[in-house]
Amino acid sequence: MTSTKHAPKAAPPRKARLSREVVLAAALELVDAEGVDALTMRRLGQELGRDPMSLYRYAANRAALLDGVTETVLEELTVFADDVDWQSQLRRMAHDLRRVALRHPNVVPLLVTRPLSTPLGLRPLAALRPLEQILDLLIKEGFAPADALHVYRAYYGFLYGHILNELQEYIVDPDENEAILRLGLHRLPANEFPRLRALGPVLADYNGETELDQGLSILLSGLAAQLARPHQNP
Amino acid sequence: MTSTKHAPKAAPPRKARLSREVVLAAALELVDAEGVDALTMRRLGQELGRDPMSLYRYAANRAALLDGVTETVLEELTVFADDVDWQSQLRRMAHDLRRVALRHPNVVPLLVTRPLSTPLGLRPLAALRPLEQILDLLIKEGFAPADALHVYRAYYGFLYGHILNELQEYIVDPDENEAILRLGLHRLPANEFPRLRALGPVLADYNGETELDQGLSILLSGLAAQLARPHQNP
DNA sequence: GCGTAAAGTCTACACCGTAGAGAAGGTGTC
DNA sequence: GACACCTTCTCTACGGTGTAGACTTTACGC
Structure with missing residues (x-):
């Protein structure tokens, strides 16, 4: 010794x-x-x-430590500044955030939850950067600033929602996944949950990436239809 | 005594x-x-x-207690079974969930976070009921079951995202709100965040209800465009 | 009244965040 | 070398937490 x-x-x-x-x-x-x-x-x-x-x-304390962790994760986001059209740009950023979230699933609860206690203006810069980025992108594309903000909100809302959804369906072991699912669904009262029980196999194979992409298509085509007359349409 | x-x-x-x-x-x-x-x-x-x-x-323990609380809140959701078209039905349910969330803002973190640790099949019935409800609605409307599931995911993802967004922007005292906002934005480096700083006043007045409604319009019109050809695609 | 099961209580333990005082270590000036 | 100084790190202690396990009280069917 x-x-x-x-x-x-x-x-x-x-x-x-x-x-x-x-x-x-x-x-x-x-x-x-x-x-x-x-x-x-x-x-x-x-x-x-x-x-x-x-x-x-x-x-300063444990809470600040947690905030620091989320900030660290947000800094993993890559900064794109390309000249492709705004729709594919939004797509790329969405997939980027999704990847980061999947890399740190345990941080996601913090990611969606911590900002709730911090007014927007006081958030760490890393958290505001995507917002600025998207605003810039959209405004350059011809959107009126206020519209750009609406678009951002719809887009980011959907994105966060998707990530939460995906992590909820995500289970480590896919084999076990199906078993648990079957077991779980079997437990549901048949008369109250006929649709869900019938969907068993479809529920079991979930591809987050294509799901996100499809969702984005829906959203973006809706955006185009709703207010994609940026000032004057080309 | x-x-x-x-x-x-x-x-x-x-x-x-x-x-x-x-x-x-x-x-x-x-x-x-x-x-x-x-x-x-x-x-x-x-x-x-x-x-x-x-x-x-x-x-069984504190965690189970928290789950119980979220379940209790979810039971506040009203059960609609109307004959209006599916789009306005989805709208109603969205606003209903939004209202419940605003009534219990402190529960929202639990609402979005607790399910992350419970496989879908094992969630409390109250959490699965909206899913069943929407599936039923859409399938009756002519959607193929698998498509109905996709729609549900896009819809609920967006909805949860919106609620998180709204609660983040929500500040108790609107007067103070603007002050804090201004203060916060002022702190941002002008060269890095020009767009955000310029948006100050627009950011300050936020109406969650119309924001949600507009988002839904975008989403629903996108849905109509993407796959609202129920059953067989032309 | 009595027996039994359920409901509620007490005590105790290991762990938590963190305040406050002090020790250890590095660096600059004579 | 000696000294002072500031930063970094450590120690000790306090009041709080979740909950295991043994105990007491209550309710109720017979």
């Missing part, structure tokens, strides 16, 4: 200087691996080989 | 028999009034004038 100051409790791997980035990265890793509930100050401290209290240097 | 067994600590109002309904109602009241975090076993017990442990007769 070596004689360090006092016996190391777990496995403090290194003693490099901490930083907000390091802390947030470790926090994200923890959330990805074990869910939001696993992210406690004590646990994260242990993961970093530090006293839990040292974290307060880099985040 | 009457001589009860031992001095009542706070204000145990009565000693009627508990029941799951009573417990859930009290839990919902607490969440509505003070948010999800305020719903602790001890606090709820106190609210009911009972030992916290007695709650475990009516919910």
Whole structure:
């Protein structure tokens, strides 16, 4: 037994200087691996080989830590600035967000939930950037600013909704998926849920990507029909 | 002073028999009034004038209690069974859900978040009823079952997204709203967020109901254009 | 009255976020 | 070297949490 100051409790791997980035990265890793509930100050401290209290240097409290995690995830979004038409641009950004969400499913609850407690104006920049981006895109395309805002809202609303939907249907093991589904549906009272029970097999195979794409087609064609007379139509 | 067994600590109002309904109602009241975090076993017990442990007769644990609360809220949805066309039916149901969400804003995070941990087949009946309802509606209208499912997904995705959006923009005091907004926008780097900063006044007045309605119009007209050729496609 | 099952309570434990005081470590000036 | 200073990190402690397990009280059929 070596004689360090006092016996190391777990496995403090290194003693490099901490930083907000390091802390947030470790926090994200923890959330990805074990869910939001696993992210406690004590646990994260242990993961970093530090006293839990040292974290307060880099985040005011646990809530701020969670906000930091969502911000980190949002920064994974790629910034597109292409000259393709606005519809395919929106498509690309949607798929991009979807991919990020699937990469960090445990963060999604934070993603949709944390902003509820922060007025729009006070959100982290990373959260506002997509909004600015889309507004810019649409206005350049000829939409009136107010219309661009409406479009953004419909679009982003749909997008968030889709991601929530998809994660709800998402189950890790597809084999188990069908079994659970069958089992679950079987439990439903036959007279009250005839449609759902009949849909069993169709429900089982779900492709989020094409589902998103189809939804976007619906939305975009609706947009075109409703108000795609940007000022004057070409 | 009457001589009860031992001095009542706070204000145990009565000693009627508990029941799951009573417990859930009290839990919902607490969440509505003070948010999800305020719903602790001890606090709820106190609210009911009972030992916290007695709650475990009516919910397996705190998580189950939260699920119960969302279920209770979903049961507030009115069941429409009218003969109007499917589009206005979908509109009605959307506004109904929106109203319920606004009545219980603190429950919305649970509403969108809890199902993430429960496979579709195992959700409470109240959560599946709208799905069944809409499937039935659409299939009766001539949609192929699989198409009905797609429509449902696009529709509900959009709806949930809208509700999240609206609650994010929702601020209690509209006067303060504009102030905060201005303040917040002012903070944004002018060169990075020109569009957003320019939209200040437009952002400030937000009408969720018409916003939802417009979004639905977009979606529904898109639906009509995309696949409103029920059964066989021309 | 009595027996039994349900409903409610008490105690205790491990864990949580975090306030506040202090120790350790790095860096600049003489 | 010595000293002062500021940042980073650690220690200790407090009041709160969910809930396991054993206990007591209540309700009710006979």
